[in-house]
Amino acid sequence: MSDPVLATLLDDRAGFVARLAELVACRSVSTDPAYAEGMAAARAWWRGRLAALGFRDVEEIGVGGHPAVTARWHGAGHDAPTLLVYGHYDVQPPDPIEAWASPPFELTARNGRLHARGVSDDKGPSLLALEVLGAFLATEGRLPVNVTVLLEGEEEIGSRTMAALLDAHRHRFAADAVLSADGARWRADLPTMTIGTRGNMALEITLRTAAKDLHSGRYGGVAPNALHAMVRLLATLHDEDGTIVVDGFTDGVPPATQGERAALAAIPYDVAAHDAAIGIAPSGRSTAEFLERLWLKPTLDVNGLWGGYTGAGGKTVIPAEAHAKLSMRLVPGQVPAKVADALAAHLRRHCPKGATLTIEATRDGTVATLLEGDHPLLVAAEDALEATTGMRPLRVRMGATLPLTDIVSRVLGIGTVMFSFATADEDFHAPNENWRESAIEEGFAAWVALLRALEGKTRGDFAGFRRG
Amino acid sequence: MSDPVLATLLDDRAGFVARLAELVACRSVSTDPAYAEGMAAARAWWRGRLAALGFRDVEEIGVGGHPAVTARWHGAGHDAPTLLVYGHYDVQPPDPIEAWASPPFELTARNGRLHARGVSDDKGPSLLALEVLGAFLATEGRLPVNVTVLLEGEEEIGSRTMAALLDAHRHRFAADAVLSADGARWRADLPTMTIGTRGNMALEITLRTAAKDLHSGRYGGVAPNALHAMVRLLATLHDEDGTIVVDGFTDGVPPATQGERAALAAIPYDVAAHDAAIGIAPSGRSTAEFLERLWLKPTLDVNGLWGGYTGAGGKTVIPAEAHAKLSMRLVPGQVPAKVADALAAHLRRHCPKGATLTIEATRDGTVATLLEGDHPLLVAAEDALEATTGMRPLRVRMGATLPLTDIVSRVLGIGTVMFSFATADEDFHAPNENWRESAIEEGFAAWVALLRALEGKTRGDFAGFRRG
Numbered sequence: 001m002s003d004p005v006l007a008t009l010l011d012d013r014a015g016f017v018a019r020l021a022e023l024v025a026c027r028s029v030s031t032d033p034a035y036a037e038g039m040a041a042a043r044a045w046w047r048g049r050l051a052a053l054g055f056r057d058v059e060e061i062g063v064g065g066h067p068a069v070t071a072r073w074h075g076a077g078h079d080a081p082t083l084l085v086y087g088h089y090d091v092q093p094p095d096p097i098e099a100w101a102s103p104p105f106e107l108t109a110r111n112g113r114l115h116a117r118g119v120s121d122d123k124g125p126s127l128l129a130l131e132v133l134g135a136f137l138a139t140e141g142r143l144p145v146n147v148t149v150l151l152e153g154e155e156e157i158g159s160r161t162m163a164a165l166l167d168a169h170r171h172r173f174a175a176d177a178v179l180s181a182d183g184a185r186w187r188a189d190l191p192t193m194t195i196g197t198r199g200n201m202a203l204e205i206t207l208r209t210a211a212k213d214l215h216s217g218r219y220g221g222v223a224p225n226a227l228h229a230m231v232r233l234l235a236t237l238h239d240e241d242g243t244i245v246v247d248g249f250t251d252g253v254p255p256a257t258q259g260e261r262a263a264l265a266a267i268p269y270d271v272a273a274h275d276a277a278i279g280i281a282p283s284g285r286s287t288a289e290f291l292e293r294l295w296l297k298p299t300l301d302v303n304g305l306w307g308g309y310t311g312a313g314g315k316t317v318i319p320a321e322a323h324a325k326l327s328m329r330l331v332p333g334q335v336p337a338k339v340a341d342a343l344a345a346h347l348r349r350h351c352p353k354g355a356t357l358t359i360e361a362t363r364d365g366t367v368a369t370l371l372e373g374d375h376p377l378l379v380a381a382e383d384a385l386e387a388t389t390g391m392r393p394l395r396v397r398m399g400a401t402l403p404l405t406d407i408v409s410r411v412l413g414i415g416t417v418m419f420s421f422a423t424a425d426e427d428f429h430a431p432n433e434n435w436r437e438s439a440i441e442e443g444f445a446a447w448v449a450l451l452r453a454l455e456g457k458t459r460g461d462f463a464g465f466r467r468g
Numbered sequence: 469m470s471d472p473v474l475a476t477l478l479d480d481r482a483g484f485v486a487r488l489a490e491l492v493a494c495r496s497v498s499t500d501p502a503y504a505e506g507m508a509a510a511r512a513w514w515r516g517r518l519a520a521l522g523f524r525d526v527e528e529i530g531v532g533g534h535p536a537v538t539a540r541w542h543g544a545g546h547d548a549p550t551l552l553v554y555g556h557y558d559v560q561p562p563d564p565i566e567a568w569a570s571p572p573f574e575l576t577a578r579n580g581r582l583h584a585r586g587v588s589d590d591k592g593p594s595l596l597a598l599e600v601l602g603a604f605l606a607t608e609g610r611l612p613v614n615v616t617v618l619l620e621g622e623e624e625i626g627s628r629t630m631a632a633l634l635d636a637h638r639h640r641f642a643a644d645a646v647l648s649a650d651g652a653r654w655r656a657d658l659p660t661m662t663i664g665t666r667g668n669m670a671l672e673i674t675l676r677t678a679a680k681d682l683h684s685g686r687y688g689g690v691a692p693n694a695l696h697a698m699v700r701l702l703a704t705l706h707d708e709d710g711t712i713v714v715d716g717f718t719d720g721v722p723p724a725t726q727g728e729r730a731a732l733a734a735i736p737y738d739v740a741a742h743d744a745a746i747g748i749a750p751s752g753r754s755t756a757e758f759l760e761r762l763w764l765k766p767t768l769d770v771n772g773l774w775g776g777y778t779g780a781g782g783k784t785v786i787p788a789e790a791h792a793k794l795s796m797r798l799v800p801g802q803v804p805a806k807v808a809d810a811l812a813a814h815l816r817r818h819c820p821k822g823a824t825l826t827i828e829a830t831r832d833g834t835v836a837t838l839l840e841g842d843h844p845l846l847v848a849a850e851d852a853l854e855a856t857t858g859m860r861p862l863r864v865r866m867g868a869t870l871p872l873t874d875i876v877s878r879v880l881g882i883g884t885v886m887f888s889f890a891t892a893d894e895d896f897h898a899p900n901e902n903w904r905e906s907a908i909e910e911g912f913a914a915w916v917a918l919l920r921a922l923e924g925k926t927r928g929d930f931a932g933f934r935r936g
Binding site: 198200202204209210211212214215216217218219220221222223224225227228230231232234235237238240242274278279280281283285290293294297299301302303304305306307308309310314315316317318319320322323325327329352353354398399400401 | 666668670672677678679680682683684685686687688689690691692693695696698699700702703705706708710742746747748749751753758761762765767769770771772773774775776777778782783784785786787788790791793795797820821822866867868869
């Protein structure tokens with residue numbers, strides 16, 4: 001009882017891989033102007049492919065940065081929901097190129113995986129999604145929902161102009177939810193749905209204790225040392241166990257409930273193996289404690305610290321200045337600006353005497369996101385994964401931050417469901433990036449099942465999940 | 469009632485300045501091999517001048533580094549003491565050259581001061597000393613004491629081979645005391661004798677918390693941060709007032725006596741002006757407290773600290789490694805290796821869990837020195853200054869470390885008296901280095917008076933002040 005759309009996709013599996021090879025051959029490195037031609041080539045490739053797949057209004061659209069490629073098929077009717085199907089066509093730089101076992105822009109099969117820069121992040125998963133949509137259009141002449149396609153060109157450089165782009169073209173990108181083909185699955189052995197992300201916020205601070213660096217012989221004992229002030233100040237941020245002890249930092253964050261803790265404890269996870277893999281001292285934490293710290297609790301990390309003489313040998317200097325970069329991961333309930341204010345107040349309150357503190361916010365901050373448990377796109381995605389894998393997917397969160405999720409929530413007022421067939425162990429951003437060949441069949445089946453699960457959904461079903 | 473030697477010197481004042489101009493024209497920068505020719509030129513110049521001044525056995529002598537220039541006049545007899553008269557012919561690099569108001573290797577008079585690289589440190593003061601000795605030989609055919617001349621070529625690069633040189637030629641350099649023409653006077657308005665220096669010791673430490681840097685989103689909350697461990701560790705070294713709280717650190721250091729404190733309080737010094745000059749918060753310290761901290765107490769300074777991302781913008785990294793350079797200034801009673809052991813034990817005891825500490829000693833360390841109050845060369849120098857300035861000089865110490873003083877104490881077992889006519893405000897090591905023209909007359913008179921004060925001294929007078 002094979003699905004006719006899935007059958008069409010599987011019949012053309014070789015064609016899919018051939019097209020993916022063309023796409024990864026486009027050297028679309030967004031961070032480096034030297035790759036501008038590769039960026040343009042990837043856009044041109046996508047424009048051609050989207051048109052061939054049956055999408056309308058294919059065009060490039062931008063607000064100063066690398067343009068996005070957009071397209072739509074809005075033939076499902078006014079009552080059907082509209083999904084913004086997201087992917088990105090830009091990739092990380094291939095450096096260090098000598099570390100690659102095969103040329104980074106040539107798709108190479110090896111050990112059951114396809115290798116190339118961007119194959120997992122995000123060219124394979126995004127092409128997979130759009131090929132499935134195209135197969136529906138080719139086979140059945142329609143999709144169960146309206147679709148607007150958004151292929152970003154700046155995901156690898158922090159989605160710099162995404163908020164402005166969506167804001168400038170609100171009408172064009174209006175949708176009921178985002179369905180993202182980006183965002184790696186947590187692990188290969190278990191179907192999971194990521195329902196939450198942590199937000200972030202960053203500060204840079206400087207302490208100054210004298211007009212200039214001073215000689216430790218001529219001034220040692222009678223001049224303050226900016227590094228002494230800095231270590232004393234930063235040591236006040238956490239207690240001995242690493243718990244953040246900044247007044248107001250966790251205001252608005254409810255403690256984890258018994259139910260949440262029980263759900264975390266039910267997730268199979270080997271904490272000791274995790275600790276060993278990254279070479280840290282065994283934490284002895286339970287899975288629930290580990291996942292609560294990673295997903296449900298905020299963090300405050302010193303990302304960089306410097307001052308004084310840092311070259312070879314010694315220099316008997318009393319540093320007049322010390323610098324630190326701090327960043328936070330935030331959880332639902334925390335407002336980035338308020339958390340930054342609480343931290344700034346703490347730093348001012350604890351600034352050692354004799355030192356002058358300067359605080360600079362280096363980012364606007366991103367809020368944490370948490371998808372409603374009954375969000376219709378989430379439930380449909382879970383149903384599709386259960387239908388194709390035989391297991392109800394676990395709901396998980398991620399400790400990291402996804403600018404896209406925050407941006408579409410802020411600008412368009414809608415939630416994001418990540419439905420990616422990349423996996424976290426595929427060396428994206430590193431040499432020898434790769435993508436499981438098995439993800440192709442799994443992804444085809446799951447995306448087809450998802451579209452089937454959306455059949456009959458209406459805009460009204462999404463009404464309670466839109467803001468503004 | 470003019471001294472005939474002093475009269476001779478003053479008659480030839482213009483000749484002295486002309487010779488100093490020749491000497492500063494030798495570009496004797498020891499740290500940079502590009503100046504090797506200038507180093508050789510300075511040695512050749514000194515050899516010629518020492519011979520002309522009446523010294524014997526003039527030669528260059530070295531043990532692998534820049535050779536020293538040495539000479540002697542040992543005609544005062546076996547019972548007379550032998551003084552090792554010290555100076556150095558090397559200078560600091562002139563960079564940044566564009567900051568000089570006149571060419572750095574051309575002696576230029578301006579506003580009552582002579583300007584050139586090395587004019588104050590140490591070519592003017594050392595030429596002054598040797599010209600006085602030569603004037604004695606020319607005028608009277610003898611000196612009141614035996615003299616061995618030692619002009620070092622590596623003072624500006626840490627006297628790298630000085631200990632080995634003295635050790636390899638103990639017999640040649642055997643003496644009853646060192647009389648140094650180096651070492652700037654504390655201040656211009658007051659005759660002072662520096663009787664003590666602080667020693668030093670340095671360590672470098674590394675803390676490691678994971679096999680590699682980790683992403684703060686993927687690991688924040690479940691991986692330790694090396695910078696957190698470092699600030700927590702270094703914050704244990706001092707209390708809130710900056711007092712060192714390391715067990716055993718000050719073992720063997722007696723508290724200052726009432727008499728010492730009273731002597732410090734008697735020194736006129738404007739602490740508030742000092743604090744303002746270097747742009748630190750007003751300390752509110754009394755002169756006695758200020759000078760006790762600078763001269764009689766050890767210090768422990770973090771000279772450099774670094775870890776994580778220190779470039780532009782932010783990077784959400786959890787650093788796996790943090791580094792710090794620490795150095796100490798030591799006072800009499802402290803043994804560098806023992807102090808380093810006490811510090812290492814403290815660091816190990818307070819190393820936060822989850823972090824691995826590595827300690828590397830980057831130096832052998834230098835002990836503090838303190839000249840005996842009744843040292844016959846010190847008393848003679850004080851008598852000479854009193855005779856020429858009308859004021860009994862104040863005994864002061866310095867917070868910094870002089871490798872020479874420690875080296876001759878260790879290798880030759882003798883004390884050092886600094887009798888310099890450079891002053892601390894003459895921009896040595898900086899652009900526009902200068903030397904007060906008035907130092908020539910003052911120095912001539914004081915050195916003549918010192919030689920007169922040494923008349924009749926015997927080796928026996930120094931017997932109690934030699935070690936080994």
